[in-house]
Amino acid sequence: MINSEIEAEIRRMFAENYELMRIEGGHSLSADVKETALNQVIHYWRKMKDVAENVTDTEVKLNLPELTTSQGRKYGIEGVVDIIREEDKTVMYDIKTHDSDYVRANTAEYEKQLNVYAHIWQGLRGQELDQTAIIATSYPKAIANALKENNERRLAKELESWNPLIDIPFKQENVEETIREFGEVVEAIESREFKPPSVDKLKSSLPGKKYTFAVQVCRNCDARFSCSAYRNYIRSSAAKSDSMLKRFLNDFGSDLEREDWRFSNLAVTPSPEDEDTVGEVSSPM
Numbered sequence: 001m002i003n004s005e006i007e008a009e010i011r012r013m014f015a016e017n018y019e020l021m022r023i024e025g026g027h028s029l030s031a032d033v034k035e036t037a038l039n040q041v042i043h044y045w046r047k048m049k050d051v052a053e054n055v056t057d058t059e060v061k062l063n064l065p066e067l068t069t070s071q072g073r074k075y076g077i078e079g080v081v082d083i084i085r086e087e088d089k090t091v092m093y094d095i096k097t098h099d100s101d102y103v104r105a106n107t108a109e110y111e112k113q114l115n116v117y118a119h120i121w122q123g124l125r126g127q128e129l130d131q132t133a134i135i136a137t138s139y140p141k142a143i144a145n146a147l148k149e150n151n152e153r154r155l156a157k158e159l160e161s162w163n164p165l166i167d168i169p170f171k172q173e174n175v176e177e178t179i180r181e182f183g184e185v186v187e188a189i190e191s192r193e194f195k196p197p198s199v200d201k202l203k204s205s206l207p208g209k210k211y212t213f214a215v216q217v218c219r220n221c222d223a224r225f226s227c228s229a230y231r232n233y234i235r236s237s238a239a240k241s242d243s244m245l246k247r248f249l250n251d252f253g254s255d256l257e258r259e260d261w262r263f264s265n266l267a268v269t270p271s272p273e274d275e276d277t278v279g280e281v282s283s284p285m
């Protein structure tokens, strides 16, 4: 397939997937949001096509079964990775929808998960790995801005400097500790311990980001209105600024989310003529 055919196929598959998800999930996207998502897929393909074309095993399922938590609960760890085998080299990739700057600033977080996958691959499958890496598919804000401004020169420059591939070193010595930490999370979930982090954590800046945890994570969390940590964060911030409390009480999502909700629902709301028709058809008379 030549490049233009591949991109046409990506567009076709994107439209098909979107339609499936819309029917299954009952959520629609406005044309703008859909275009942004498609742009992300196309630019990701253009940037990563050398890697994508060489993948030898896609979506390889890894499974570490029969683990036991400190309290004796059984659990297993599962993951999905891509593998590239070239002559004398094997590389494992884990694809994340996060942005590359964030992954680079938080490699320790990703290292843990990828190291367990590498351990499963090498230990259970008995196959050596030469490299492990994360592919961060979300493009940086600079690219999003260049696309919004329709600035082709800036877009070309930003795409050139975008590097979604982040090497993650394999450290066998950390694997046991990571598996134990997974067990602790399982234990907390099974014991129904869902305590949110402290307000101080919400106020702290995320590594690699200029925003705080509250702005970057909580503002996108569906549980924020019933979360005691978020409410306390708003209260303590509102003590300094009255507008903060008003913002919380009037928080119906971002402008984009609201606009998206309005447009996508308008698009699927039947017109008065349709309603008449529906009424006639469904009438038992």
Ligand code: SF4
Residues within 6 Å of the ligand: 196, 197, 217, 218, 221, 222, 223, 224, 227, 228, 229, 230
């Ligand atoms: S609002 Fe959501 S992300 Fe933020 S602390 Fe509460 S549960 Fe966690």
